[in-house]
Amino acid sequence: MAKTVVVGLSGGVDSSVAAHLLKEAGYNVIGLFMKNWHDESVTISAECPWLEDSNDAMIVAEKLNIPFQTVDLSEQYKERIVDYMFDEYKNGRTPNPDVLCNREIKFDVFMDIALSLGADFVATGHYCQKETSVVNGAEVHHLMAGADTNKDQSYFLCQLTQAQLAKVLFPIGHLQKPEVRVIAAEQDLITAGKKDSQGLCFIGKVRLPDFLQQKLAPKKGNIIEIAASFSAYDSVPNAFPNQAQMLAYHSAKHSYAPSDGVVVGEHDGAHFFTKGQRKGLAVGGTVEPLFVIDTDVVTNTIYTGQGKDHPGLYRRGLLVKAKDVHWVREDLSMQPGEQKAVKARIRYRQPLETAQLFMEQEGLYVVFDAPQSAIAEGQFVAWHQGDELLGSGVIA
Secondary structure, three states: OOOEEEEEOOOOHHHHHHHHHHHHOOOEEEEEEEEOOOOOOOOOHHHOOHHHHHHHHHHHHHHHOOOEEEEEOHHHHHHHHHHHHHHHHHOOOOOOHHHHHHHHHHHHHHHHHHHHOOOOEEEOOOOEEEEEEEEOOEEEEEEEEOOOOOOOOHHHHOOOOHHHHHOEEOOOOOOOHHHHHHHHHHOOOOOOOOOOOOOOOOOOOOOHHHHHOOOOOOOOEEEEEOOOOOHHHHOOOOOOOOHHHHHHHHHOOOOOOHHHOEEEEEEOOHHHOOOOOOOOOOOOOOOOOEEEEEEEOOOOEEEEEEOOOOHHHEEEEEEEEHHHEEEOOHHHOOOOOOEEEEEEEOOOOOOOEEEEEEEEOOEEEEEEEEEEEOOOOOOEEEEEEOOEEEEEEEOO
């Protein structure tokens, strides 16, 4: 008997082709569109394309001759994603709502709805792959990179669990993006030439600071420039007496006081900025562009440095607190005192970098071979072996 799959139809080309391929493979396919946001107090409906997207999803479902309905998850989305996002920015951290949306909405709330409809599996249009093997007599699911290295989205799924992976299909993960568009065109799907969506629907075309200002009040503060010759950058030890001191040194954030630099401008709120940001500072007259090297929401101060090579942007290590360490591969989880060689990234689309994991009582230290630019608290670090994503965590 054919298995039933619920596809999250987003109104884009990827999920459209995913639904088509599943139908071709003989599954009973149901299309569900997630309505995640329609709070007019923080965005203008005209700026949010969900109406157009849901309409496109419905047209695709009709073309494929599959059942279709819309589910309103906006209440859960507000509670689990938007409120969290505002809270993180308010505290001077940089959340990743895409990772959270997958963990909290698509593969939790949405998956529960799909399974309640009698689905055997849930499918999405993500560019990643799943493999399954038996390890020590137990079935283990492997979250693998998408075949299209330009579109690999495994990073966004870095918080998935074995239980979630057991129920997930990624029908387009083995394809290149151009191939997906060709299939959509051959099937005469309305989404074949549709541009990829950028960012979150609820922000739409609204700039993130404008969106955040709906809940976080603007507050004038100083922009301070720190010189690349700042003395704290010079104290690099040649050797460490023990591993604990090495980990503490490499994962320590640079800290600044207003007296460490010069005031070069004014901003509307430190919570609107993140490390590594270049745009939005509106300070001219510098030899090289200014980059945000740190923010202090307590004193409402932004610290900046000239040029993308400014030493204040870089450090080699980071800490994920013990409570925030997540293993997709639970069977490979580490105990305090253990060490593991991996490849890791601290943001989507960043090339994987060679790193070492050190598990300690307080959490997991990730120490890269090469210094990394703009390690931002609140973002996710994900670690891999080969093409497989093993785990992830929130940067402390």
